Amino acid sequence: MVESRNALMIVEDDPVTRTMVAGYFTREGFSVFEAASASECKTLLRTKKFDLIFLDIHLPDGSGLVLAQEIRATSPVGIIFVTQQDGDVDRIVGLELAGDDYVTKPVNLRELLARSRALLRRRALERGSRRRGSIVSLGSLLLDFTRRELAQRNGEPIRLTRAEFDLLAALIEADGRPLGRDYLIEVVSNRDQMGDLRTVDSLIARLRRKMAPVHGSAAEVIVTVPGVGYKLGVVVQET
Numbered sequence: 001m002v003e004s005r006n007a008l009m010i011v012e013d014d015p016v017t018r019t020m021v022a023g024y025f026t027r028e029g030f031s032v033f034e035a036a037s038a039s040e041c042k043t044l045l046r047t048k049k050f051d052l053i054f055l056d057i058h059l060p061d062g063s064g065l066v067l068a069q070e071i072r073a074t075s076p077v078g079i080i081f082v083t084q085q086d087g088d089v090d091r092i093v094g095l096e097l098a099g100d101d102y103v104t105k106p107v108n109l110r111e112l113l114a115r116s117r118a119l120l121r122r123r124a125l126e127r128g129s130r131r132r133g134s135i136v137s138l139g140s141l142l143l144d145f146t147r148r149e150l151a152q153r154n155g156e157p158i159r160l161t162r163a164e165f166d167l168l169a170a171l172i173e174a175d176g177r178p179l180g181r182d183y184l185i186e187v188v189s190n191r192d193q194m195g196d197l198r199t200v201d202s203l204i205a206r207l208r209r210k211m212a213p214v215h216g217s218a219a220e221v222i223v224t225v226p227g228v229g230y231k232l233g234v235v236v237q238e239t
Helices: 015-027 038-047 064-072 086-095 109-132 162-173 181-188 197-215
Strands: 007-011 031-035 052-056 078-083 101-104 135-138 141-144 149-152 222-225 229-232 236-238
Touching (some): 007 038, 015 031, 015 109, 031 038, 052 064, 064 078, 078 109, 101 109, 109 181, 141 162, 162 197, 162 229, 181 197, 181 229, 197 222, 197 229
Parallel strands (some): 007 031, 007 052, 052 078, 078 101
Antiparallel strands (some): 135 141, 135 236, 141 149
């Protein structure tokens, strides 16, 4: 269940699909609004702030791709494209348009929910890093949220994958609170591979190996909390 009632707009001209998705996400705790066209979408955007938009590519009064670019020019809202054809997916990925993710029809509701939660988690991390400051210290390490880099204090970089960085950032933003594996898998999921709980354990192991040469015992930096998940074991300080 999503912790707060995130505002979701479903832009879909097929009433059956729209109603099905709206009902499912309402039950999952979202505040859901529906639009059957680009014009209805724009009207809703003028009256309410949204956290997430599901956007059909083929709309009766315009292109969802163009609409997404217009939305992105004025709003940081998360956008997930909904597409019928593989060719449209290639266009989205290849042109790197305004969407954050995509799903194909027929819509798999559980997958769409997982992708939505993952996107909202990443956006929350981005907001948290902006509030906290660009660079923080973790003992003898420095993490730069803006550059998405981890390094020793002497400037020697520690190479992290996207998922490793996102997982470490989530632990930092938790301020010492333990985070469950189910939460962390949502943070590191992406469009290519949704992953499972073992993915989190593998990422933690890789992070510890990369941090061990600096800290000696990286298990003291990322602490296992039995029956829960993981937490950060060092004090985070802004630099």
